[in-house]
């Protein structure tokens with residue numbers, strides 16, 4: 001199967017300390033890739049390097065949503081978003097005081113062609129585009145099970161549904177590669193299950209995803225393959241079963257993080 005994403009020897013340091021060091025990985029079309037590792041391993045930094053919210057010091061990133069492969073590591077985050085790379089950040093970034101629908105529509109405006117002037121003047125082409133965005137936003141809300149919440153204030157949603165709303169905002173752009181940074185963190189059991197089912201259904205639709213997750217049971221259920229980072233380096237990669245049996249992975253968790261070790265053992 002062809003690769004959607006090829007990261008080659010990517011590095012990024014902060015104040016002389018590597019957050020990500022010489023990491024290379026390939027994500028196949030339609031794959032769900034888990035990314036795990038102890039606190040501070042470099043997982044979020046890796047995602048920001050892929051989405052363009054951080055610039056790499058070294059290394060290349062190539063992307064092939066369909067057809068031709070291109071180098072994207074010098075492109076802005078906005079340009080990468082337009083090419084279909086969407087990221088859902090760990091912390092909720094909703095626009096308060098807006099409805100659920102408006103929150104999704106604001107995300108979609110980033111990719112409109114006519115821009116601010118046409119919107120400000122309310123030109124016909126803008127109104128047509130606006131109607132299209134609204135339809136896409138409603139479809140995205142429907143996809144995550146929030147269609148009935150479209151007109152309600154985003155702040156009124158429980159945390160689990162706020163996460164789904166962020167996912168809807170990402171899906172509204174019809175991405176080819178979706179990066180999810182700990183989408184289940186802080187959720188209650190029922191909310192986690194709903195989120196897992198949603199991710200499974202996106203996977204069944206063939207969407208290529210990368211998923212940072214601390215809970216090894218959760219990631220093992222969802223991921224085709226798992227990449228393990230520790231202290232900025234990629235220390236293991238394989239199926240969930242393979243990485244769980246990898247001595248260096250077990251050592252990284254047991255050595256540095258009590259909660260991680262507990263989560264690890266719980267998977268048996």
Ligand SMILES: Nc1ncnc2c1ncn2[C@@H]1O[C@H](COP(=O)(O)OP(=O)(O)OP(=O)(O)O)[C@@H](O)[C@H]1O
Pocket residue numbers: 014018019037038039040041042043044045046
């Ligand atoms: N903007 C920044 N400025 C300085 N240091 C940073 C910055 N972002 C990340 N780091 C450092 O880089 C390292 C990797 O951090 P990162 O957030 O990528 O790890 P992580 O694996 O996502 O951790 P967690 O599981 O705790 O979210 C850490 O030592 C962190 O302190």
